[in-house]
Amino acid sequence: MKKLMLLSVAGMFILTSCVSKKEYMALEEKQKETQDLLNTATVKLNSCLSDKAAALARVDAMKEQLADLRKANQDLIDTKGNLTTLTQKGAENLEKSLESLKEKDLKISRLQDALTKKDSVTLAIVTSLKKAVGINDPDIEVNVEKGVVFISIADKLLFKSGSYNVTTKAKDVLAKVAKVIQSKPDFEAMIEGHTDSRTYSKGVLVDNWDLSVKRSTSIIRVLQELGVNPSQLIAAGRSSYVPLAENDTAENRAKNRRTRVVVLPKIDQFYEMIEEEMKNLSAEE
Incomplete structure (x- = not known):
C-alpha cells in the first residue's frame, strides 16, 4: 500500500x-x-x-x-x-x-431347644421332689429360683434354737429328701445354711458364718447316714446375708433362719451346648 x-x-x-x-x-x-x-x-x-x-x-x-x-x-x-x-x-x-x-x-x-429341655428337666425335678416329700407344710417349700430347684426347710423343723444338732423330726423329712437324691445319681445337692442377723457365738462357733456352715454339715452327715453318696453333697453357709425379710421382728427372723437343699441336676450337655453356641454368636458379631 x-x-x-x-x-x-x-x-x-x-x-x-x-x-x-x-x-x-x-x-x-x-x-x-x-x-x-x-x-x-x-x-x-x-x-x-x-x-x-x-x-x-x-x-x-x-x-x-x-x-x-x-x-x-x-x-x-x-x-x-x-x-x-x-x-x-x-x-x-x-x-x-x-x-x-x-x-x-x-x-x-x-439354644431354644436346649433351654426347653432344661425347663422340662427342671419341671420333672420339682414334680418328683414334691411327690417324694409329700408334706403339706408351709415350713417346707419346693420351688424353682432362677432355673434352680430347691427345698427350703424352716429351722424349727431341723434345729433347736442356737443349736446345730439335727432334731429327730427333721430326720423324717430328710429321709424323704435323701430318697430323691439317691434316685438321681447324676444329681448334686448343695445344703445351704442361713441364719438371722443376731450375733451368735458359742463354744468353737465364732459367729453366724460358723453356725450356718455347721448346720449345713450336720444335715449332710444325716443324709450320708441315710445312704446318700457323699460325692453328691456340697456344704455351704450363707450366714445372715441372704435374708428373706428384714430382721426387725421375731417372725421375720424365724423366716430368715432356714436351710435350703439346692438340687443341681448334671445336665452339662445342655449347658455346654448353650455356652458353645453363645461363644460362636459372640465371635461372629
Missing part, C-alpha cells in the same frame, strides 16, 4: 511538470479515489483482523469446553464402573448377611 502511495505522489510530480492543468486535475482526482480505496481496504483489513482474533478466542474457548466435556465423560465412565463394582460387592455382602442370619437363626433355635 505504501509503495502505491509513493508511486502516485512521484507520478504527480512528474506529470505536473510534463502534463497540462486539465490532465493534472484528472490525475489528482484519480489519486484521491485511490486513497479512498486504500482507506476503505485498511478499515476492512483491521475489521478482518479483529474478527480473526475473536474467532481464535472462540476456538480456544471451545477447545477448553471440549476438554472439560471429555473429562466429564471419562469421569462418568469411571463412576459407572465404580457403581457396577459397588453394586456387585453390595449384592455379595447382602448374600453373606442373609447366610449369616440363617446360621444365627439355626443357632438360636438350637
Whole structure:
C-alpha cells in the first residue's frame, strides 16, 4: 500500500511538470479515489483482523469446553464402573448377611431347644421332689429360683434354737429328701445354711458364718447316714446375708433362719451346648 502511495505522489510530480492543468486535475482526482480505496481496504483489513482474533478466542474457548466435556465423560465412565463394582460387592455382602442370619437363626433355635429341655428337666425335678416329700407344710417349700430347684426347710423343723444338732423330726423329712437324691445319681445337692442377723457365738462357733456352715454339715452327715453318696453333697453357709425379710421382728427372723437343699441336676450337655453356641454368636458379631 505504501509503495502505491509513493508511486502516485512521484507520478504527480512528474506529470505536473510534463502534463497540462486539465490532465493534472484528472490525475489528482484519480489519486484521491485511490486513497479512498486504500482507506476503505485498511478499515476492512483491521475489521478482518479483529474478527480473526475473536474467532481464535472462540476456538480456544471451545477447545477448553471440549476438554472439560471429555473429562466429564471419562469421569462418568469411571463412576459407572465404580457403581457396577459397588453394586456387585453390595449384592455379595447382602448374600453373606442373609447366610449369616440363617446360621444365627439355626443357632438360636438350637439354644431354644436346649433351654426347653432344661425347663422340662427342671419341671420333672420339682414334680418328683414334691411327690417324694409329700408334706403339706408351709415350713417346707419346693420351688424353682432362677432355673434352680430347691427345698427350703424352716429351722424349727431341723434345729433347736442356737443349736446345730439335727432334731429327730427333721430326720423324717430328710429321709424323704435323701430318697430323691439317691434316685438321681447324676444329681448334686448343695445344703445351704442361713441364719438371722443376731450375733451368735458359742463354744468353737465364732459367729453366724460358723453356725450356718455347721448346720449345713450336720444335715449332710444325716443324709450320708441315710445312704446318700457323699460325692453328691456340697456344704455351704450363707450366714445372715441372704435374708428373706428384714430382721426387725421375731417372725421375720424365724423366716430368715432356714436351710435350703439346692438340687443341681448334671445336665452339662445342655449347658455346654448353650455356652458353645453363645461363644460362636459372640465371635461372629
